[in-house]
Structures are given as structure tokens and as C-alpha cells.
């Protein structure tokens with residue numbers, strides 16, 4: 001996690017907990033750090049697994065769920081609805097996030113898009129301070145394309161008989 005991003009998001013959480021007389025539990029900070037260390041989007045299960053396995057910091061599903069709800073409220077994370085799956089990603093993410101989504105199987109992959117990053121960064125937004133941005137590219141993945149081609153061939157063979 002970049003130092004300035006870490007400072008910003010920790011400050012947001014600190015302020016909220018102080019203002020609302022809520023405890024600064026180590027769980028909340030461990031979850032925040034892990035969220036910002038995740039690459040791109042993640043599900044609640046994936047986040048829990050990462051906490052338990054890599055950070056050796058297992059938290060209950062209830063704690064995870066409540067903390068994620070708090071982070072959503074504080075706009076520290078963004079909720080995505082890919083197909084039927086709910087996923088999350090860090091909100092303060094310089095460089096933006098680009099995803100390609102297969103509309104047939106629902107597979108989501110990260111896209112590197114340096115030219116797009118440059119284009120968005122140089123955009124002038126009127127009366128608006130940008131936090132982050134996300135771009136979804138919808139289409140068909142290569143394995144679904146292969147399946148479609150095979151089915152088409154089968155169909156053609158049937159028709160020619």
C-alpha cells in the first residue's frame with residue numbers, strides 16, 4: 001500500500017471512530033490494511049482467507065461483514081455487482097481500476113490500461129474532487145468463445161448431414 005494512501009484511509013477511520021466513541025480495535029485496522037493490500041476486487045470470503053492465511057489474523061465472518069459495512073459507509077471501499085456475485089475494492093486507488101467481465105460465465109479479470117489512466121488523470125472535472133474510478137468492459141472470454149465456436153460447428157455438422 002502506498003504511504004500517502006495508507007495515511008489517508010487510516011485517518012478517515014481514526015476520525016470516525018474517535019467522533020463516534022467507537023473502539024479502535026486491531027481487527028478494524030488489520031481489515032483496512034488487508035483491503036488496501038488486495039489486488040483489485042475481492043469477495044468477503046477472499047478477504048477473510050487472506051486475513052487468516054497471510055496475516056495470521058483470523059476474524060469472524062460477523063466482524064468482517066460489519067467492518068465492510070462500516071467501510072462502505074465511510075466510502076473507504078466500493079461495492080461491485082458482477083453478475084450474481086458481490087465484490088469489493090479499495091476506494092482510494094490512484095490509477096483507477098479496469099475490469100473485463102465475461103457476460104457468459106461471469107469471469108472478471110483486471111486490465112492494465114496505461115493510456116486510459118493518463119486520459120482520466122488529465123480530465124478536468126467541474127466542481128468535483130475525484131477519489132477513484134472504475135471501468136467495466138463487457139464481452140466474452142476466450143474459453144466461452146471457444147465453446148461457442150464448438151457449438152456452432154456441431155450445429156453446422158448436423159445441418160450438413
Ligand SMILES: [Zn+2]
Nearest residue numbers: 102105141144
Ligand atoms: Zn466466459
